[in-house]
Amino acid sequence: MSSLSDEEITKVHRVRKTCFEMLRDRGYEVEDSEMQMTRKEFIDKFNGTVRREDLTFLKSKPDNSDQIFVFFPDDLKIGVKIIKNYIIRMENENVWRAIVVVRHGLTPSAKACQAEIAGRFQVEVFQEAELLVNIRYHDLVPEHLPLTNVEKKALLDKYTVKEAQLPRILPTDPVARYYGLRRGQVVKILRPIETGTSEKDKDDFDSNKRDRKEEICYVTYRIVGREQQGGLLVRQVEINEPGAVNESAGGAEGVVCHQKDRKARAGQIG
Known part of the structure; x- marks a missing residue:
């Protein structure tokens, strides 16, 4: 899997920053340095090779009462297999909440899977375009x-x-x-x-x-x-x-x- 283009790097850098801001506003522990990371620092963090799958991170609330994954799948359209793989990872690490940042959306079968597991896992889906700017500001x-x-x-x-x-x-x-x-x-x-x-x-x-x-x-x-x-x-x-x-x-x-x-x-x- 090759590194993202300069244009895509700029986009995912902004999207990831909004994710950090959003999680801090929800009460999760997020470092100032993560929200204030420059584009150059962002590229350096991944040794010059930025891939969406590598952007995944996990955050916790101060008392560790709640944890949340943020996933960045590379596929244009997210199918049920990807959602199930995320659920397996969440279950193995006892994490019951996640945000999936997609480029376009979920397939009908992936949406059905999301609804099916909603009673146990809370999986939210955002498109990258929704996170290019922080709506709160x-x-x-x-x-x-x-x-x-x-x-x-x-x-x-x-x-x-x-x-x-x-x-x-x-x-x-x-x-x-x-x-x-x-x-x-x-x-x-x-x-x-x-x-x-x-x-x-x-x-x-x-x-x-x-x-x-x-x-x-x-x-x-x-x-x-x-x-x-x-x-x-x-x-x-x-x-x-x-x-x-x-x-x-x-x-x-x-x-x-x-x-x-x-x-x-x-x-x-x-």
């Missing part, structure tokens, strides 16, 4: 913070609502997929307040997502699940919390958007 994507089970219960108790009453976010939503969210998980969504916000503050919010200063945000919540069927008469409750400059200050209940809070919570995402 897109200007039009608001901040999403997955809640822990404890935080979810506190939210439902606070507003005396049931899960079925929360507005939905589909499991296929790009941000839900980015965080690997599963049915029943709740995500907090932070949006900047436009009214009364200076143009400079708006610019700061849009352009500095990686290092946000304190920003005033509206907070809403969504639960991961399918769309409600038309025959189900369940009243949905939209929970909106107005932002505040400081949570500890008096006045309206709200939240401060800033990067420290995001990083501190990353390890809590389950």
Whole structure:
């Protein structure tokens, strides 16, 4: 198997970087050096010969409670044999979650295999094109913070609502997929307040997502699940919390958007 072309090396370098960022946002341990690796360092790491199969890596959460493989198959179309080989490796190493980064997609039989083993193994599939840029840092994507089970219960108790009453976010939503969210998980969504916000503050919010200063945000919540069927008469409750400059200050209940809070919570995402 020959090394990738210069163009392909540039592509997989960016894709792998996004994978590292995505796993850190899910609470896995990822070194800064891995996310900040330059293209030259990336090539040197593989002694000048970069192959997709060699890009595979394994990451763990701080308490080793959860591990995840990231596979980079070389085949254009991924068949059932490749998926089964990955499952065998995962089973041998007691790893129950994996991300498969494909160039085009899965064959119908591979998709059927993925669905068949879903009860025991969680195998997510992303196309390389989806990972060339990190959707989380897109200007039009608001901040999403997955809640822990404890935080979810506190939210439902606070507003005396049931899960079925929360507005939905589909499991296929790009941000839900980015965080690997599963049915029943709740995500907090932070949006900047436009009214009364200076143009400079708006610019700061849009352009500095990686290092946000304190920003005033509206907070809403969504639960991961399918769309409600038309025959189900369940009243949905939209929970909106107005932002505040400081949570500890008096006045309206709200939240401060800033990067420290995001990083501190990353390890809590389950």
